[in-house]
Amino acid sequence: MVPETNVFDLNQLRRSCSSCALGELCLPAGIGHDDLDRLDTTVRDKRMLDRGGVLYRDGDPFAALYVVRSGSLKTFVQDEAGDVQVLGFHLPGEIIGFDALALNRHVSQAEALERSSICELPYARLQQVISEVPALHRQLMRVISREVIEEHRHLVMMGRQQAQEQLAIFLKSLADRYQRLQRDGIALSLPMSRYDIANYLGLVVETVSRLFSRLEEMGVLEVNRKAVRILRPDLLADLCRNNTAATKRHDTG
Structure with a gap:
């Protein structure tokens, strides 16, 4: 059980952040009160990042997915010579950290573009809840699919x-x-x-x-x-x- 101080109140999420992707992920139609209680133990409270603050680095072990609660972040890769390639920009309500799913470690770096707050979804606990709440699994697949679409758009832009x-x-x-x-x-x-x-x-x-x-x-x-x-x-x-x-x-x- 996550300590009370680290549990994010999903009822507060309903009231204050209806546009958040966490709401889209955690509150799909048909999820009942008992399932919401399960999800309540999954979400860690927000962390703050100042401008330039790093959420995760290339090579960090995969522990969680993250929701941009406020502010914005960029993800990028950097080679040994120090050259940077920006991969994406992430707005309030969007989920990041999917780059680590394949290798169980991050292959990019996420950095705050401005003062930002982040909600953490510990992945081990999220997997357990997904197995208990099939509707949540479908929603997660939709969000991952959207990330793939954004990557395709980036490739299209680069090819113009x-x-x-x-x-x-x-x-x-x-x-x-x-x-x-x-x-x-x-x-x-x-x-x-x-x-x-x-x-x-x-x-x-x-x-x-x-x-x-x-x-x-x-x-x-x-x-x-x-x-x-x-x-x-x-x-x-x-x-x-x-x-x-x-x-x-x-x-x-």
């Missing part, structure tokens, strides 16, 4: 020839994730740096800065430092599908 299309797909994907988490998908707050975005997309930071300015000139975005408002979601979607056609619409508009 047009840098403007890459950035458009990134912003559209971010807006879609905001909406899925019941947040404003028009007014985006970008906790990651322009360097991190460039690294994630396989571009240079000067190109990313220039593209933000161009999209602002086209009337697609309004940019104020890390705050980005999507003024023309239709045109942003066009840029994701067909860079040439969207540019022509702007030029003839």
Whole structure:
């Protein structure tokens, strides 16, 4: 039994964080009160990370999955020469740590982009509860599947020839994730740096800065430092599908 101070109150989760992926994982339709009591013993209380704080490192043994409660994190790999490749950005309500499932150790590093709070799901206990609550297993598979889809999207972005299309797909994907988490998908707050975005997309930071300015000139975005408002979601979607056609619409508009 987890000590009372380390148990997260799922009733409080219901009241205060309906958009959290922990709610999607732990509170699917049909789970009764007794099952919620089982889940109540699974979730450790939140931990705080300051900006730059490390949640786990490459090579750390696999012990838990983590839910971003507030703030945001990035995951990345670093080679022996110190070169970094950003793998993803993780928003409130999203679950991370799946990279360790195959080898029972983490193969990437997770670092806070800003002051963040994290809820811990010890995996051994989670497996036990999953065996007792089949609905929870189905939900976990859905979340893992979503992570695979995000990785596919990243590969698609990296393979695009047009840098403007890459950035458009990134912003559209971010807006879609905001909406899925019941947040404003028009007014985006970008906790990651322009360097991190460039690294994630396989571009240079000067190109990313220039593209933000161009999209602002086209009337697609309004940019104020890390705050980005999507003024023309239709045109942003066009840029994701067909860079040439969207540019022509702007030029003839």
